[in-house]
Amino acid sequence: MSTLKIENLHVKVGEKEILRGIDLEIKTGEIHAIMGPNGNGKSTLLSAIMGHPKYIVTDGSITLDGQDVLSMGVDERARAGLFLGMQYPQEIPGVTNSDFLKAAMNARREEPISLFKFIRTLDKNIEELDMDENLAHRYLNEGFSGGEKKRNEILQMKLLQPKFALLDEIDSGLDVDALRVVSEAINSMRSDDFGCVMVSHYERLFELVVPTHVHVLVQGQIVMSGGYEVIEKIDHEGYEWVRELGIEIHQEEEKQPILLESCGKKEQLKHDK
Amino acid sequence: MINDILSSKFYLVLKNGECIDSHLPDRVFYQDGLLKFENQELLEVQVVYILETQQEFQIDIRIAKHCQIQMIETKILAKDAVLHKNMYLDENAQVHIFSENQSDNSRSIENVYLAGYALCQYGFAELSDHHFEGVYHYYLDGEGADVKVRMAILSKQDEDKHYEVLIQHNRPHTYGQMDNYGVVKDQGRLIIDGIGTITKGQHGSASHQTNKIMVFDSSCVAGANPYLYIDDFDVKASHAAGVGKMDEEHLYYLQSRGLSKKQAMHLITYGYLKPVVEVIDNEMLKDRFEKALSKVGA
Numbered sequence A: 001m002s003t004l005k006i007e008n009l010h011v012k013v014g015e016k017e018i019l020r021g022i023d024l025e026i027k028t029g030e031i032h033a034i035m036g037p038n039g040n041g042k043s044t045l046l047s048a049i050m051g052h053p054k055y056i057v058t059d060g061s062i063t064l065d066g067q068d069v070l071s072m073g074v075d076e077r078a079r080a081g082l083f084l085g086m087q088y089p090q091e092i093p094g095v096t097n098s099d100f101l102k103a104a105m106n107a108r109r110e111e112p113i114s115l116f117k118f119i120r121t122l123d124k125n126i127e128e129l130d131m132d133e134n135l136a137h138r139y140l141n142e143g144f145s146g147g148e149k150k151r152n153e154i155l156q157m158k159l160l161q162p163k164f165a166l167l168d169e170i171d172s173g174l175d176v177d178a179l180r181v182v183s184e185a186i187n188s189m190r191s192d193d194f195g196c197v198m199v200s201h202y203e204r205l206f207e208l209v210v211p212t213h214v215h216v217l218v219q220g221q222i223v224m225s226g227g228y229e230v231i232e233k234i235d236h237e238g239y240e241w242v243r244e245l246g247i248e249i250h251q252e253e254e255k256q257p258i259l260l261e262s263c264g265k266k267e268q269l270k271h272d273k
Numbered sequence B: 001m002i003n004d005i006l007s008s009k010f011y012l013v014l015k016n017g018e019c020i021d022s023h024l025p026d027r028v029f030y031q032d033g034l035l036k037f038e039n040q041e042l043l044e045v046q047v048v049y050i051l052e053t054q055q056e057f058q059i060d061i062r063i064a065k066h067c068q069i070q071m072i073e074t075k076i077l078a079k080d081a082v083l084h085k086n087m088y089l090d091e092n093a094q095v096h097i098f099s100e101n102q103s104d105n106s107r108s109i110e111n112v113y114l115a116g117y118a119l120c121q122y123g124f125a126e127l128s129d130h131h132f133e134g135v136y137h138y139y140l141d142g143e144g145a146d147v148k149v150r151m152a153i154l155s156k157q158d159e160d161k162h163y164e165v166l167i168q169h170n171r172p173h174t175y176g177q178m179d180n181y182g183v184v185k186d187q188g189r190l191i192i193d194g195i196g197t198i199t200k201g202q203h204g205s206a207s208h209q210t211n212k213i214m215v216f217d218s219s220c221v222a223g224a225n226p227y228l229y230i231d232d233f234d235v236k237a238s239h240a241a242g243v244g245k246m247d248e249e250h251l252y253y254l255q256s257r258g259l260s261k262k263q264a265m266h267l268i269t270y271g272y273l274k275p276v277v278e279v280i281d282n283e284m285l286k287d288r289f290e291k292a293l294s295k296v297g298a
Helices: A042-050 A074-080 A097-107 A115-128 A146-160 A176-189 A203-208 A228-237 A240-245 A264-272 B248-255 B261-279 B283-296
Strands: A003-013 A016-027 A031-035 A055-064 A082-085 A092-096 A164-168 A195-199 A213-218 A221-226 B010-015 B018-023 B028-031 B034-037 B042-051 B056-063 B068-077 B082-089 B094-101 B106-114 B119-126 B132-140 B146-155 B160-169 B175-184 B189-198 B206-215 B221-230 B236-244
Touching: A003 A042, A016 A042, A016 A055, A016 A195, A016 A213, A016 A221, A031 A042, A031 A228, A042 A055, A042 A074, A042 A082, A042 A164, A042 A195, A074 A082, A074 A097, A074 B248, A082 A146, A092 A097, A092 B248, A092 B261, A097 A115, A097 A146, A097 B248, A097 B261, A115 A146, A115 A176, A146 A164, A146 A176, A164 A176, A176 A195, A176 A203, A203 A228, A213 A228, A221 A228, A221 A240, A228 A240, B034 B042, B042 B056, B042 B082, B068 B082, B068 B106, B094 B261, B094 B283, B106 B119, B106 B146, B119 B132, B119 B261, B132 B146, B132 B175, B146 B160, B146 B189, B146 B261, B160 B175, B160 B206, B175 B189, B175 B221, B175 B261, B189 B206, B189 B236, B206 B221, B206 B261, B221 B236, B248 B261, B261 B283
Parallel strands: A031 A195, A031 A213, A082 A164, A164 A195, B010 B042, B034 B056, B042 B068, B056 B082, B068 B094, B082 B106, B094 B119, B106 B132, B119 B146, B132 B160, B146 B175, B160 B189, B175 B206, B189 B221, B206 B236
Antiparallel strands: A003 A016, A003 A055, A213 A221, B010 B018, B028 B034
């Protein structure tokens, strides 16, 4: 059994403190759901665990089976068994999926995988995820629909077999059928050797992938932890009840000027960079 | 060295203006600086240009109507040598060329003329280890002529490279596209001038270009200059140019899957330059290009 332990984690972006003392312990065999209003630190938590250079840890610790994760580079964290399924996966022109996936699989192996085994494993997983059979030859995420990108993240998770997967709104952009396929893929990973942290706004994902633990993250802190009943409460009542705990909810939706015919989400992302 | 280069069944090796070795198919001829293709079967032919001293050499290549050629050319030009090359594509000729460069500090001046509905796809792997100047001009002289140029350029150490790529539309309904990609590292210098010209009356034509240079070090010098000269209203034209560092988010994404920074940089650089080999379907060529890319050292 492995344990990912986060203690008193404080993280800032630029001069702004986003996480203000997160404590979380995830063991393999567990699935943790993190919910909370927009802009309160859910994605920041996952990105900080993975080591995105934009997120600066100012206090606290993250350990994986006692090993200091914060002293590891991004690639070392991945090789140690962490995986981040990203909300907005990068499009990388010229790099084919197969070249990338092979390199990623080999990064965690002492002996390179044989071409035959690689193709067989890839084809099997592509079929299970109901993906485009030409995917291997397409450039990494380039020209992929939102749903295809998310499925490609899950494909990578299945191929890399991490100890802990951090899935950041993996259900956004998925239609009903795709959500079912992705949920089945996550469920197929469930074992005593696999732990998962999922961030989502929607109960539907958690109906299909039932979490063992549920946390509510508001204002950079976990304000409540429990079981599935917390998801049902949020689904019925939203987050207004959090105020009763004496916590102000801050919805981070900074308005940006957006031109007609442009994608609002992309413009927001550009601004975030 | 020649044996390492030759991989095709048919080839022509020109050294200091003389043919020193050749095996050409029926109805393909070479004599006194003129290479003629009159065979309409799909052919793969390799041409090697060697200039061992400071000298100038001119070759004309004529491709007859309906010929389909896949050509692999290798330039090995000595210091201060100049290669002049004129290529003429007759109507409906189709030519795919992959050009690799192993030259010293030298120049290559090339003009390609396309008649009606001729098609030319040209991929340049400019990975030589010295200064170089390339002037590559394409003239769309027949209606429906179509040219696509793709360049992969590396300038490293103190190499100074300059490329001028011109696509000039002299007839209506012609199509020109160039995608010039460069990588500069160490104290390397690279200037790319992309020029798209649509002359008056050439309605229905399209001229597109992308010039991108990725710089690795602060001491690099790079310039990507797009020029569009449009003298007709009913045309499509676009240009994009950029010089910048490798995208940090791309690096992060690959590293988050366990690739080291060096592996991630290599994969991104390889992907950035690799599409140049896709003009020709030849596995050996792809392997050779991949090995040559190790010079990038990313």
